[in-house]
Amino acid sequence: MSKSLRDLHDVELAAQAAAGGRREYGELVRRHGSAVRGLLRRMGAAPSLADDVAQDAFLQGFQRCSEFRGQGTFAGWIKKIAARLYLKRVAREARYVAEAEADEAAPAQDQAGSMDLDEALRTLSETERVCVSLCHGAGMSHPEIAAAMNLPLGTVKSHVKRGLDKLRARLQPVAADGRSLHVG
């Protein structure tokens, strides 16, 4: 008896998609669509642009599915495609000319008191935000980010470090009395 699509592993679905299986690829999109869209939004894309780029990334992923052989996760693979497409789109629109000033939003806490990464990311400059998202969201190495963004490796490392420092300051647990705990 054949397994239903939901029972299949990503690698199996990708193999069938590489052979032209659109239904199998649809299942992969259902599983990872939100993660890819979320990553693009975290990188600073407006929701409509994020969806547009995510669609293009998944279409490109379908054509290149035979290249995915399960070395990493499918999510990581498709996220890298999406992130690179977004960077190309941004570069084309020359939005990297000036870095956006970090706004001074209040420390990010949602109603349940949990840490809100999306809110905290908005306090980073655009380049820091993209670098941190590529590093921790898309799983790209610093050299990969440097190549994708056409930036020197040292600059990328600085942006990631500064971004993480800001996130750490924003995301640190808040004590019961509302005061921030010491940052180690």
Added chain:
Amino acid sequence: MSADEFDPMIERLFSRTPTLADEALFVATLQARLEKRSRWRGLALTAAGLVGGVLAVREGVNFNFSGDPDTTLTQGVRTAAAAAQGAAQTGLDSLGLGSIDLMGGSGMLAFWIAAGAVAALLAAGAVKLSQDV
């Protein structure tokens, strides 16, 4: 919070998939685009096949088999053509259409009729695909 505590935490936060309300719409839109691309691809392949087929038929008809009657290739082609025509004639005989003589002067006409039928079939397929797109 120390770096040792922070690094795993940031990884965990990034790995959380946000819940997006229009997830189903996103998947449906993408699948529609995949279907559309697939149809266009089929259409393009059909068109390429049609053009290639027409060119092949044209070249085949214009090929001068009698240019060098002594070569093995020419003799082989002639033998194969005669065998094919003989087989087709036998088929016509069994269908009660034995009066059509493929071995005679109407052989080329039959060839063109068959080629035309194939081209018409391909064109019909292309039209149907284009209607689906």
